[in-house]
Amino acid sequence: MLCGTEIVMSVSSEKIRIFLKLFASLRLERFDAANREYDPGTSVAGVIRIEGLPEKEVTLMLVNGKHVECDHTLADGDTLSLFPPLGGG
């Protein structure tokens, strides 16, 4: 039995293009920003997993400059920005 996500993915094989921006220490030994392609239906959490980013170090996520939760589904052309936690005083 197919779940909803599998149905969506089966009717659209085209990738979605996402501009991925990393902030603060997430950039270190990685990259500042990059154009990426993912399967349709990919969530913010999916990108974090696919890119091999440390899940605990990504605490703030924005899509097109606006705060979202990690289950937010990305759309073609979105800009995804990821931030680590800052706690020092």
Add this chain to the structure above:
Amino acid sequence: MKKLIDALKHHAEGDLLPLEAARIIAEESDLTIAGIEDTALCSGILPARYARNRNTISIDEQRMLFQSRVAVVGCGGLGGYIIEELARIGVGHITVVDPDTFEEHNLNRQLFSKIDTLGQPKVAVAAGRIKEVNPAVTIVPVQDVFAGTNGRGLIGKVDVVADALDSIPRRLELAEVCEKCDIPLVHGSVGGWYGQVTTQFPGEYTLQKIYSRYGGERGIEKDLGNLSFVVPLIASIEVSEIVKILLGVGSTLSGKMLSLNLLDMEFTEITF
């Protein structure tokens, strides 16, 4: 009151009141410097220490600042600069909460830490420093751990709270206390080359959103530490937010967060 106003007018130089004149009036009466300067500001006479404020902050606004109350929770890196700047701009009542004493690793960035203040309570050192800088300011040092259970009592009745803590769970407790007490909260935090600031009015829950995915005590500063030039920059932005809230002027970071990356010199505004 009329006698005091007459004395103020007698001693004032134009519409400026030199500190020495306030001291003479204090010696001749049983009034404090704070009381004398409050009456001066209410009478259109500006304490001379604020002379360089006056083209940006009017005498009436200076009076509003002097009659304002701010709590600074945390008296380390951010807190030290926030307290200093609030006192110098003329906020009249500052409550400072911190349980710690100065340690050697504070010397790289904490304004009130010096070789000869190592081992001393941070809030007591802050109170002594502020008396030297602006004796009209009432500073209330509270050497205690801020927590959700005692927070309301520690900060008291204030107009704005400044977050200068170094613990994410404590920050969230502070946000909760401010929400319950209906007090605006100005948040700042730092780590390595990076910093962030936001202003949270009751009902906005911005801090809860910022840290919603994080369950740890500390952030990236655990590995990166904190640098001397990042701390006062973030503290200064926090103070600018506080002053705008107290005066009801300008635009704040309400509903937004400013993220600063000094390594790549990128300032990014986030909308919640």
